[in-house]
Amino acid sequence: MTNYLAIDAGGTSTRAVFLSARGECLGYGISGGGNPVSRGFEGAIDSLLAASEKALGGIGNRFHSVTLGMAGASLELPTHLFQQRFITLGLAHEVLIESDLLAAFYSGTYQDNGYALIAGTGAVAARVTDSRLAAVADGTGWLLGDDGAGFWLGSQVVRAVAAALDGRGAPTALTGLVLAELDITLDPGVRTQGRVGAQQQLIVKIYELAPIELSRFAPLVFAVRDDAVAADIIERSADALAQTLGAVIEAGTPGTLVFGGSVLTKGGAVAAAVTARLADKLGAASGPEAAVPVLVHDGVVGAAVLALKRDGVEVDAAVFGRITESLAALRD
Amino acid sequence: MTNYLAIDAGGTSTRAVFLSARGECLGYGISGGGNPVSRGFEGAIDSLLAASEKALGGIGNRFHSVTLGMAGASLELPTHLFQQRFITLGLAHEVLIESDLLAAFYSGTYQDNGYALIAGTGAVAARVTDSRLAAVADGTGWLLGDDGAGFWLGSQVVRAVAAALDGRGAPTALTGLVLAELDITLDPGVRTQGRVGAQQQLIVKIYELAPIELSRFAPLVFAVRDDAVAADIIERSADALAQTLGAVIEAGTPGTLVFGGSVLTKGGAVAAAVTARLADKLGAASGPEAAVPVLVHDGVVGAAVLALKRDGVEVDAAVFGRITESLAALRD
Numbered sequence: 001m002t003n004y005l006a007i008d009a010g011g012t013s014t015r016a017v018f019l020s021a022r023g024e025c026l027g028y029g030i031s032g033g034g035n036p037v038s039r040g041f042e043g044a045i046d047s048l049l050a051a052s053e054k055a056l057g058g059i060g061n062r063f064h065s066v067t068l069g070m071a072g073a074s075l076e077l078p079t080h081l082f083q084q085r086f087i088t089l090g091l092a093h094e095v096l097i098e099s100d101l102l103a104a105f106y107s108g109t110y111q112d113n114g115y116a117l118i119a120g121t122g123a124v125a126a127r128v129t130d131s132r133l134a135a136v137a138d139g140t141g142w143l144l145g146d147d148g149a150g151f152w153l154g155s156q157v158v159r160a161v162a163a164a165l166d167g168r169g170a171p172t173a174l175t176g177l178v179l180a181e182l183d184i185t186l187d188p189g190v191r192t193q194g195r196v197g198a199q200q201q202l203i204v205k206i207y208e209l210a211p212i213e214l215s216r217f218a219p220l221v222f223a224v225r226d227d228a229v230a231a232d233i234i235e236r237s238a239d240a241l242a243q244t245l246g247a248v249i250e251a252g253t254p255g256t257l258v259f260g261g262s263v264l265t266k267g268g269a270v271a272a273a274v275t276a277r278l279a280d281k282l283g284a285a286s287g288p289e290a291a292v293p294v295l296v297h298d299g300v301v302g303a304a305v306l307a308l309k310r311d312g313v314e315v316d317a318a319v320f321g322r323i324t325e326s327l328a329a330l331r332d
Numbered sequence: 333m334t335n336y337l338a339i340d341a342g343g344t345s346t347r348a349v350f351l352s353a354r355g356e357c358l359g360y361g362i363s364g365g366g367n368p369v370s371r372g373f374e375g376a377i378d379s380l381l382a383a384s385e386k387a388l389g390g391i392g393n394r395f396h397s398v399t400l401g402m403a404g405a406s407l408e409l410p411t412h413l414f415q416q417r418f419i420t421l422g423l424a425h426e427v428l429i430e431s432d433l434l435a436a437f438y439s440g441t442y443q444d445n446g447y448a449l450i451a452g453t454g455a456v457a458a459r460v461t462d463s464r465l466a467a468v469a470d471g472t473g474w475l476l477g478d479d480g481a482g483f484w485l486g487s488q489v490v491r492a493v494a495a496a497l498d499g500r501g502a503p504t505a506l507t508g509l510v511l512a513e514l515d516i517t518l519d520p521g522v523r524t525q526g527r528v529g530a531q532q533q534l535i536v537k538i539y540e541l542a543p544i545e546l547s548r549f550a551p552l553v554f555a556v557r558d559d560a561v562a563a564d565i566i567e568r569s570a571d572a573l574a575q576t577l578g579a580v581i582e583a584g585t586p587g588t589l590v591f592g593g594s595v596l597t598k599g600g601a602v603a604a605a606v607t608a609r610l611a612d613k614l615g616a617a618s619g620p621e622a623a624v625p626v627l628v629h630d631g632v633v634g635a636a637v638l639a640l641k642r643d644g645v646e647v648d649a650a651v652f653g654r655i656t657e658s659l660a661a662l663r664d
Contacts, residue, residue: 099525126526133526137498140531143487143546144494144538155475162476166469167579193431194458194465199472206476211543214475247499 003063004311005055006303007048008103009034009070011121015300016051017330018063021313023322025304028330029054035071045085065094067307069103069299098306099133101126104260106302106309108294110320114255117245117274117293119263121215123149127248128255131309137247142212148240148270149263154217156233158206164229165199172229177220178202222267237263238273245274249281257282259293271295301327335395336643337387337424338635339380340435341366341402343453347632348383349662350395353645355654357636360662361386367403377417397426399639401435401631430638431465433458436592438634438641440626442652446587449577449606449625451595453547455481459580460587463641469579474544480572480602481595483543485550488565490538496561497531504561509552510534554599569595570605577606581613589614591625603627633659 003026007016014034018027031050033039039047048068066086083095105116105128112131118124123146124139142151161178163169179186179198182205190197206214224230241263257275264271275282275291282291296302304323308315315323335358339348346366350359363382365371371379380400398418415427437448437460444463450456455478456471474483493510495501511518511530514537522529538546556562573595589607596603607614607623614623628634636655640647647655 101526135498135523136526137500138495139527140494140535141539143543144490144535145500147491147495147500159476159479162472163470163479163575166467168469168477168479168575191467194433194468195471203472203476207473211475243495243500 002311004065004067004304004307005052005063006067006300006307007034007051007069008100008299008303009044009048009068010100010298011035011038011071014047014051015298016048016055017300017304017327018055018057019304019307019323019326021308021311023304023308023315023319023326025323025326025330027055027057028327029056037071041081045082048082049089064311065096065307067096067098067303067310069098069100069303069306071100096306096310098303098310100299101136101139102128102131102133103299103302103306104296105256105258106305107260107296107299108258108302109256110305110315110317111256113253114257115245115248116258116260117241117264118260119149119241119270120261121150121212122146123152123241123244123261123263125245125248127250127253129253135248135250138244147244148237149261150215150218151212152240153221153233153237153263154214156236157217157221157230158202158214160229160233162199162202165196165202170229173224173227174220174230177223178217181217181220182206218263222269234270235273238270238277241270242274242277246278246281249278251281257291257293258296260296260298264293265295265297334643336397336399336636336639337384337395338399338632338639339366339383339401340432340631340635341376341380341400342432342630343367343370343403346379346383347630348380348387349632349636349659350387350389351636351639351655351658353640353643355636355640355647355651355658357655357658357662359387359389360659361388369403373413377414380414381421395424396643397428397639398424399428399430399635399642401430401432401635401638403432428638428642430635430642432631433468433471434460434463434465435631435634435638436628437588437590438637439592439628439631440590440634441588442637442647442649443588445585446589447577447580448590448592449573449596450592451481451573451602452593453482453544454478455484455573455576455593455595457577457580459582459585461585467580467582470576479576480569481593482547482550484572485553485565485569485595486546486548488568489549489553489562490534490546492561492565494531494534497528497534502561505556505559506552506562509555510549513549513552514538550595554601566602567605570602570609573602574606574609578610578613581610583613589623589625590628592628592630596625597627597629 002021012033014031016029017025019025029051031047034044034047036044086095116126125137127135138145161175164175184201186198221230221233334353344365346363348361351357361383363379366376366379368376418427448458457469459467470477493507496504516533518530553562553565
């Protein structure tokens with residue numbers, strides 16, 4: 001029986017699963033961030049190896065290949081260094097690097113055609129055709145795009161609060177939440193050299209953060225009720241994510257629709273708004289029933305699916321069901 | 333006859349003028365950036381002293397006070413250190429720190445009430461009442477606001493290009509200009525792992541820049557003609573700047589309107605659009621004629637005006653005219 005090691009290397013955590021060709025998950029391990037862009041190469045490889053060791057446990061390390069789903073598989077990263085390191089350690093004869101986007105897609109389906117929209121800190125959409133990424137939209141990072149996702153939402157929240165404080169924008173309940181989060185006392189009457197005191201404190205505290213940390217304010221937009229400013233930010237997030245997914249949808253090319261990332265999987269209001277905006281386009285592409293997205297929480301199932309598929313193993317509904325069920329049991 | 337030294341300390345250059353109580357400018361000097369936030373304290377003081385020495389020339393350094401207009405006079409900067417250093421060097425008995433915003437306002441008028449809107453890399457508006465900053469809006473920096481100004485414009489330009497490249501946004505002539513600026517060859521047919529090649533190069537090159545450098549793409553939005561995407565960015569810039577100025581306008585409080593910063597002073601399309609949007613509000617505040625803004629290019633005239641006013645010298649039309657004319661002669 002051939003076994004495989006499949007790894008989903010994310011920015012904040014790394015998940016590894018050891019599985020058989022039948023789709024039985026035999027071991028599972030989790031560790032810290034495995035993205036070489038944010039962790040550096042050595043930090044990333046440490047995380048990959050730590051998760052792998054846990055997944056292999058006492059089972060031994062006889063397996064056919066390592067399949068590694070990671071961000072930047074399409075970028076100019078030194079992915080060959082990961083291959084060399086795994087092979088040097090005697091961990092595998094073969095290391096396959098796959099896009100984390102494809103791993104996320106296959107966490108929701110075993111079929112080889114369809115669409116994925118992932119909106120966590122960043123936002124990216126893909127069309128999958130014959131098991132390959134045929135088109136990718138956005139995923140361009142916080143400075144160039146990632147429109148509608150976590151950084152974007154957090155940034156819109158603090159900008160709306162800055163504008164509300166000096167009267168450029170409408171008053172919003174977000175102001176109280178953001179100021180409380182940053183331990184700023186709101187005393188709108190006090191001005192120093194014309195500037196509202198709370199805004200001055202907001203400026204000082206926001207610029208102490210790394211820009212990407214603004215994503216921590218994203219959840220606040222979902223925490224207020226009956227607030228026109230928050231509702232407008234959520235609407236524009238859904239508009240942007242629909243634009244991103246819409247850019248990869250091809251008329252007459254049906255397939256499964258997979259949604260991932262906390263902006264889409266937590267709550268569901270944004271996910272529903274995105275599919276509503278694309279109802280016609282999704283209907284044309286996939287038939288009306290396909291407009292109901294499959295939600296995925298990470299890419300480890302998809303990394304496992306890819307491990308089997310890339311070795312020529314057929315993954316059907318039974319194998320896919322075996323992977324998800326046996327993995328769920330290991331995760332409990 | 334009492335003389336004064338007045339300094340306008342900007343982010344990229346510092347201007348100093350040595351003048352008499354009658355408003356005669358006797359010497360003028362220019363040097364590098366004098367903002368302690370971007371240059372550090374020692375770098376800033378070096379620039380201030382270099383510009384001052386040129387302004388004083390062989391005239392000697394007998395003068396009443398130094399008036400220093402600088403960003404951050406309302407912020408938590410160690411402005412007292414500037415005072416100590418000038419006094420230690422025997423350059424003045426008194427050092428007055430004034431907001432660069434007030435210096436910009438007084439570069440356009442000798443009157444003590446009115447409004448200023450400055451849109452360079454950042455955007456900020458102020459209401460001046462009885463020679464003091466009564467209200468300030470925006471000026472919150474690139475991450476929190478500065479809506480409609482240089483960084484904002486450049487950022488909107490590159491985001492529009494990133495979106496046009498993967499089909500999220502409409503095609504735009506800005507794409508060719510941005511790619512040429514970054515030496516990227518446009519070959520939209522080529523995709524790697526689903527991503528358009530030119531977009532991949534754009535991502536790499538943009539993230540090599542410091543975020544604030546995106547302002548270098550701002551002029552491109554004014555360089556294209558009959559482009560709906562560029563026109564929309566300019567419209568939204570004018571909307572944002574009108575919102576910022578509108579936030580400080582008080583009904584029944586008339587006064588001069590002063591515009592500064594390259595977004596407002598170069599070309600004039602944005603300035604005209606801002607005043608058109610605020611015609612009613614400006615009419616209510618200042619009478620219709622006041623909706624024609626005075627354009628200023630820096631804050632050195634205003635620093636000179638403040639030097640006299642703060643020492644109790646009356647600055648009327650004759651004195652103001654003498655300052656601007658004698659300074660223009662020195663600058664030639």
